[in-house]
Amino acid sequence: MTIIHLHLVSDATGETINSVARACLVQFDVAEPIEHVWSLIRTPGQMDRVIQGIEANPGPVLFTMVNEKLRQPLVEAARRIGVPCIPVLDPVIHSLAAYFGVEMSGRPGLQHALDAEYFDRIAAMDYALAHDDGQLYSDLEGADIVLVGVSRTSKTPTCIYLANRGIKAANVPVVPGCAMPSELLTTKKPLVVGLTKDPESLVQVRRNRLRMIAEGEDETDYVDIESVRAEVTEARRLCSKHGWPVIDVTRRSIEETAAQIMSHYARHCELAG
Structure with missing residues (x-):
């Protein structure tokens, strides 16, 4: 080298x-x-x-x-x-x-002038932070894009990346045993996109996360491979039922995921236009 x-x-x-x-x-x-x-x-x-x-x-x-x-x-x-x-x-x-x-x-x-585009990006960043991880369901209609997915599918960093491009993005977690908020299921304006991940990879990421926060992993469905497979399958069914596009982020960087989302968003805007 x-x-x-x-x-x-x-x-x-x-x-x-x-x-x-x-x-x-x-x-x-x-x-x-x-x-x-x-x-x-x-x-x-x-x-x-x-x-x-x-x-x-x-x-x-x-x-x-x-x-x-x-x-x-x-x-x-x-x-x-x-x-x-x-x-x-x-x-x-x-x-x-x-x-x-x-x-x-x-x-x-x-390119860094304090113009309308700059303030739009700041507003999008504020929106992403305020609507992270299922916060403020009542305001989802103000989003451009809403990401849904099980835990550790990179929803938050993807929203932040999109916000830096001026896109107002919220994210809503899919939690086993918990119904999705009615505000999400009835929203009309934003594009809703599902993020998924290979269960084995997801388990590894979750285990690493538990180690970082000094939490044990014994006897928890959060890192049990069969429970995670069922969780991922149920999230896919949810997206299929509502016609939401799904992106597998297993081998994608945040940038690649965001690029795929923006392709879907362009088509969404054309159809709405």
């Missing part, structure tokens, strides 16, 4: 460059990167410190700087040091500029 220094330079929060770097690096299992994250780089003095860092630990540079006066010293320094310097946004920006027939503004951080 080759260890490399990777410098990620951004004039904003660094979210974009980090995502791009991770998406690319997973394609190379021969390299183990040491990431040097340089975010909110907006002055010549800050750029000088970045260049000093690259000189101390030479390695590829990925950047999303849009200010030409700041990026030029970075490109020249990388050339002098002898490391690749990759402007990851340039192909997209140049293609869009040619299509629109205008020059880009060159102002950093515009």
